[in-house]
Each structure stands twice: as C-alpha cells, then as structure tokens.
Amino acid sequence: MARAVASGVSRPARARTSFDWRRVTKSILLYLIVALCVATICAPLFWMVAASFKTRQEIYTLPVSWLPGELHWKNYRQAWTAVPFERYFINSLVTTVLGSGLKVANGVLTAYALVFLRFPRKDIIFLGILAALMVPEQVVLIPNFVLVSELNWVNTYQGIIIPGGGVAFGTFLMRQHFLTLPKEVIEAARMDGAGHLRMLWTIVLPMSRPTLVTFTLITVVAKWNEYVWPLLVATDDKVRTLPLGLTQLQNSEGQTQWGVVMAGAVLVIVPILALFVWAQRHVVEGLTAGSVKG
Amino acid sequence: MSKVSRRHVLGMAGGAAALGLVGCGGDDDDSDSTSTSTPTGSTTTSASTTTKFNGVKAATQITYWSVHPANSKAVEEELITRFQARYPDIKVKLETAGANYAEASQKFNAGLAAKQIPDIIMLSDVWWFKYYLAKTITSVDDLTKELKVDLPDYQDTLIKDYQYDGKQWAMPFARSTPLFYYNKQKWSAAGLPDRGPKTWDEMDEWGAKLQAKAGSGEYAFTHVKGDSYAAWTFHGIIWQYGGRYSDQNFKILLDSQEAIDAGNYVRSQVFTKKYANVTANSETADFIAGTTASMLSSTGGLAGVPKDAKFEVGTAFYPEKKQFGCPTGGAGLCIPDAIPDANKVAAMTFIKFLGEPENTAYYSQNVGYMPVRKSAVTGAMAEFLKTKPQFKTAIDQLAKTQSQDSARVYIPGGDAILGKGLERMILNNEDAKNVWPDVKKELEKAYENDVKPKLKA
C-alpha cells in the first residue's frame, strides 16, 4: 500500500493515449479498500439500527436475519417507557452546557490574564496550571467523591459539573493562541482606553474564533460523553445523563431484549451522529486542530 | 451512630407526646386524627409492650430502595397502591437502587457516605451482613414487637437467615431458592421421563442423550458466571457432595476432598462430558431461547420463565449426590439505623404489610419468590398451587433448604471470591485442587480484614 500511495502523491501529467489497465485495476482496488473500511465502521451501526426494528423472534433465531421483516416500532416504545429518556436528555443538556460554559470561561479568562495582565512570576502560575494535565481524573476519583459527599452534592447538577470546572488544556490552548495575536491591535485598543473585559470581548475573542471553537468543541464532546464521574455522583434518574441512562436500559432489559436496548442506543447515538454530519467540517477540524502545527 | 438515634428517639417521642397533649391542630394532625389506621396509636396497648418505639408516630413519607428483582417493579407498585389504600398517611416512594443486588449495595454504601439514605433498603443474602458489621442497619426486634408482627407465622428458614448475635436484622421479602428448570419439549425429544434428574449421575446420563439431539451451540445444561451468583447454585452442589464452603464461624473448609470433587464435577460437565456450557448472557435468556435444555436458576423466574418460553417448562428439586442440599437465597428488607424513629416505624409498617399472607401470596404468584408466611401457603395460595405444579415443587423444596455457609453470605465480597474461583474451573478448566487453596486464602484474608476486627469491636 505504501508503494501505491507514495507514487500517487505527485503524479506527472501523462497523456492518456491508451486505456491503462494497470491504473484502472489499481484504482478499483483502492476504492474497494476504502469501501471495506467504511463498511467496517458502519457495520455495527447498521446492526444496531436493524436490530432496533426486529421482533424478539427475529433477533433470537438462527440463521440470523440481516434486515427486519418490517419496521417494528415496538422496541422504541418499550425503550422509551422503560427508562425516562427525556429526563436523561435534559440532564445531559444541562450538565454539558453549564459544564462546558464553566470550563470555557475559566480557560479563556485564565489565558487572557496570563497573556495580557501583569502579575509577578505568572510563569509559575502557568506551570502550576499546566501540571494538572499530568493528573488523570481516575486517580483522584475517591477523594473527590468524599469531598462532594461532604458538600452534600451527591446526586446534584453541581456535583456533576463543578469538580470538572477547572481547565488546564484549554488554558494552554487559548494562551498559545493569544500569544500569536498581533501586538499592534492590542496596544491600539489599550491606548483607546478599552477596559480588559471589553478588550477580551470585542477584540481578543473575535480574533481567536477558530481556537475558541476548537476548545469549545473538545469540551462539549467530552462533557456529553462523560461517564465515570457521573456514574459515581448521579445516583438516580433525577440527574443521570444519557450514557448512564443507556446503561440503565441495558440493565433493566438485560441481554434478553437486545432489540429494546438497540432502540435505546439509536436514540442516544443517532442524534449525535446527525449533528456531527451537519457540522462535520468544523467538528473534525476543531477536534484535531493543534495536532499538526503543535 | 446508635447514640444519635437514641437522642432522636427521645426527641421524637417527646415531640409526639407534646403534640398529643396540646392537641395541636395543624393540617397534618387533622388528617392523622381522622385516620384510624395509624399503626402506633398512642392510646392503644402501651401497657403490654414497652419498646423504645412506644408512642412514636409513623412518618408521613418513606423511601424504599428496591432492585425489582425478576422484573417485579409493576408488582411492587401494585402492592404500594394497596398499602396506600389502607395507610393513606404513609406515602411510600419506590426508587430503583440498581440493576442487581450488588449495585443496590454499592448505592447504599455511597448513600451512607453522602448521607442520602432510604428508609427501607433491599439487601440480598450476601450483602446485609456487611451493613450489620458497619452498624448501619437497625435491629428490627423492637419494631416487630411494637407493631405486633406475627413472627412465628414466617417461614422459619427465611426468618432465621437474618438473625445474628441474638437479634433480627432484616425481614424476608424477595426470597428464593435455586430450582431445576427443564424444557419438556427437549426432554421428550431425547426420550426422557417427565421429571428432573434425581441425581447428578442421572443428569450425566441424560445430559449425553440431550446433547446428542442438540443443535449447534445448544447444550443440555448451563452454568452461570460468578457475578450471576455461580457460588449460590454451586452451594447446593458442594453440600450434596458432603462438603462446605465454611462452618458458621468463618473456618474455610474448601480444602476438603468433597469440595474438590464437587468443583471438579461441574468442571467435568463443561470440559469432559461436554453437555454443559457457561452462559454468555443469562441462564434464563438461554433457557427461554432454547439454547440450553435445563438450568439451575432462582425461583424468582417462576412467573416469567414459563410465560416467555414457547415450550412447556418443568421444575424439579436439585439433583442429589451423596445427600440433598439446597440453600435459601434472595433478598430481605433492612432499615437503616441513622433514620429518625418515626421513619423506622413507618418503614416497619410497610414491611409488615408486605409480609401479610395475602400480600406475600400476591407477590409470590406474580413474580415467583417464596411466600414468606406459612399461612399464605395453606390459605391464600392453596388454590393457585393446585394449578401451578412448577410453584408447588419450589415450595415443597423450601422445606428442605438450609441457611448458607458464612464464607459466602457473611464475608463481604465472599460471594465474588467464590464465584471467581468457580469461573476458573468452568471457564478455564483449572483443577479444583489448585483453585480452592487460592480461594481459601483470599476468603481468609477478607475475613481478617473486614470481619474479624468489626466483630470484636
């Protein structure tokens, strides 16, 4: 494959006088490989959607049926009534919006202060924040749970949101970007007597849109899919988020009702995929930005 | 913690008495005074029983954490509706404590740490003792006395399971035993008589016949994994072989030849006789789907399994070996120690109601758990049992059950340790001779760490 690819990177313009069999087979082969990869990625999702429309008999019969005999909505109804999906959805929305808001605000303000405000030895403060990157969440689960218990925050939104409110990576990302902003503009604004909040809002942030979008997207996706911390803190449906709700459904329907569980999975996965496809360029670029230029 | 609760008692009792004297007519009291059903009316029979709960008025709302075992949520809700009809002043809030008993215990533990606890918690055979050790559940003796719960009418083995240190720590509710289920269709296809195997030797013989008729991926019998209580169904088998997990004083007895033979027997069903597998999902799902022709499973499936199966379901006693042996199991209801006395009284009022013969009969018939009252079997369930031979078998077997060994039910995590040992035999084909010593060591360590220091204290 390497051979094929490297030679394809810059092909000299060659007049196509005769039908080039080698080239045609090669490109057919390449398309086949791509198709196979795409199929592998799609197959589990197809299997999920198909099963969500199958009757129980169709699922538990050998040989397996690839497609449901008819579109059978009963699994969806059962999934919807077995667990309070709308509640999970609201909880996911609340914790994601507030949690991401808190994180982004913290990251932007900290980065702004680190770059544009005077403070003695702020480089040490920056290092102190950056070092938090070295501490994975899982290492500090237990003391955090104890603290949240003592605050009586178990099974509350603040219990899910606040402990994740500090941000190191986002601060780093924003700081690196702020450092690249053209000095002159900032200085001009300062000369005009603009206050720092106004400067942040009207000058610095508009000039940092792509980085801000990246930071926000990374945060939102991580929050929306967060699992281990809500698993510990959300003790009932009052604040359970969608990933936990789906596990609830899996538990309540067991592995005896794959159709219902898959219907629930469709309800969780498909809206996100739709959103992703709609905004895919921003999402893909946002989530992977910073990886190349470093 | 007991200190706190005693202070609570005095406070509550004093408060209630004061209210009664002054005849203060708040909204709540109006509704209370019109109600004839308040369980601890301060006027009645205070002379005959003097418990610390005497005169304590039941709280107006309690929370009940349940696992809804065997999909019993709707049945529990119906029982709560009936309770509300009789006791409109005690609102019962049903909450799901988890998908299984282990999760309920985890949630209760986390709740204790976060000070968010229910008034009634459903704890299974292997979990309640942990909370007894932590002194976080209350002894119910005074409550049953105060509320005149008819203890002698409860099934003896089921009530005794929760006695320790001379006190009662829980009340039986979703109680079960393992039961042998078989697929009558497959039984007759293999030319077998319509009954369960009397002994494991007979099962081996039948297993070969059933296996000869089985399709690909189908088995005559299925074992469960550790987290599906393998050590529970195996408990009967080790007894039948004449072995034990431990004695009642935590002496681990897994190094006996009987224990090794029993372990290697289940292993041989999978690896040498090849008529048994280990279920990938759940034994009942496989049984209903026809993947396995028979299983040992909780009586909690008695209502659901025959309903979901497309074939006739037979039930039978455990097969025997040297002797018969069958453990009790399932869950009971505990009352946390840290809640106010008024809540404890309300909680016991509800628990007492659940145990009334017609209610335990209703629960039993609709889910499959054992009726906890003797009079339910002879009275409310008599007709039903005539038409449901599968239930009848289970209740007949109940008379022959015994309480489980301390290693499984009293050592926190003991069930998981034993279950993992069994997995090594039935999944990994390891010799019981090599597995049990490891298990023994682990159980002893758990006892030293988690039980012994607390028993002394």
Add this chain to the structure above:
Amino acid sequence: MTTFGRPTAIGTQPWKEYLLFLAFVAPNLILLFLFTYKPLYETVRLSFYNWDLISPVKTWVGLENYRDYFDNETNRYIIRNTLVFSFATVAGTLSLGLALALLLNRPLRGRNAARTILFAPYVVSGAAIGIVWLFVFDPRFGLVAALLERAGVASPNWYNDPDWAMPMVIIVFIWKNLGYAVVVYIAGLQTIPKELYEASRVDGAQAWSRFRNVTLPHLSPVTFFLLVTSILSSMQAFDIVRVMTQGGPLDSTKTMVYQVYEQGFVNYRVGAASAVATVLFIFLLAATVLQIRFLERRVHYS
C-alpha cells in the same frame, strides 16, 4: 512575546491589574486545587489507610496496601492487561490510521465522505458504543458470529473466553479512535511540501524509499503527538470496559483504571483503591516524561 501587556499598561496602577489578574485566574486555580491537586495528595494519603468510606475511623496500615498490591499475582496480571491493552490499541490505531490516511490522501472520489464516516465514532459516547458492540459480538445472535458462520468458522465465545475478551475490547477501542488518527495523519501529510517528492522522484527513488525517507520523517511530529495522546487515553479507558465486560471474564479485561473503580466503588476498599491509583499515577507520569525525553530527540522538526 512573553512581555505582552507590560509596556501597554501605561497609566494604570500595577496592583489594580494584579487584582484583575487574580479575579480572572482564581476560579480556575481554586477548582484545580480543590479537585485535582488536593485530591492527588489525598489519594496518596488514603493509600496508607484501611477505610470503607462509611466508618467514622480510618485505620492506619502503613505500607500494607502496597505490600498486598505487589504481593499478588492477580495484580501483576492486571498490570500486564493494562500494558497489553495500551500497546495493542496504540499500535493498531496508529498503524491503521497511517495506512488509511495515505489511502485517503490520494485523489479519490468521495474521500471526504469516507473521512467523515471514519471520524464519526470518535464523537459518540464510549458507553453507547460499547453496548452496541456487545450485541455485535453476541456469540450466537451477533453480527460477528453471523459473518464468521458464513466463513465457516465458529464464533469464539467473546464474553466468556478469557483469551477472546481482551481482543474484543481492543477492537472496539480501535474502531472508536481510528478516525481521529486518520484525520490527524491526513493533516500531517498535507503539510509535506510536494517539491520533496519531486526531488526524490528525480533522484529515481523507489516508492518505498520515498515513503521511508520523505513521508515518515515528516510525519514524526504528528506521530509523536498521536503516540502521547493515545497512550494516555488508552491507559485511562474506562467506559467501554465497564459497559462490555466489567473487567471479566476472570479479570482478563481488567485494567488498572477499572481496578481503581472496582476497589473504590464496588468493594469500597478505599485504601487498596488509592494504592492502585497512586501506582497508576506514577506509571502515567513516568510514561509521559519518558516519552518526552526519549522521543523528542528523535522527532524530526522541519
């Protein structure tokens, strides 16, 4: 660059700016202190105690939790699992990711759509993905069993067989994260100046040697970035394991992160859990530092 702000702040009192600085930074610092640094210290401290989270007293046991930890065969097995999972997923994601990136970097029709589809699983919740794949791997009624049946092979019992459960979770993890590596690699490939290929073509270099001498060295910063992030994320993988296997069967998919959760919040052995967490922290720290020190030198910067 680092002196930004200093010369611009003409006429303002420095202490005013100090206060503003503190106001901007304080919420973040306080949260990081309360929920990252302090608990890190607490984790280490708790590892010297026995505690069940509910007893009013914690019992000091010194180093016993560590002695128990290292004196236990199961724990060595779990460390091995952690390394196997991490190595397999990182190697799989990076090598497949590079191969696909090379493929999709060619002027193929529909390659953007393919790229989007490959990336999609990355944004979906791991718990949801795990549940879907659990059904895909169902040894009798799952998609994999059905496909294997077609090929005339009996499906392994993914859920029950200690030899197959780990490959199962590895496959799912790679499936979920592959698209990310592909996109990052494509971006990396597009930064390689075309002239370099032209030059090597003039030299008459073979395709393979062009790949080795031009493509690969230019991708090394990207590879380094992916390596660091993938190792860290694989060592912390939790949701897929929790949903699919709960660490079983027979601990065969139990990783250190799962062990922290299990000891802490299933068994409520807080001391033991904290000891594992501390060891895990040291591992991760060492991994990061070593990577930075040894790899940075070899990474090619253009």
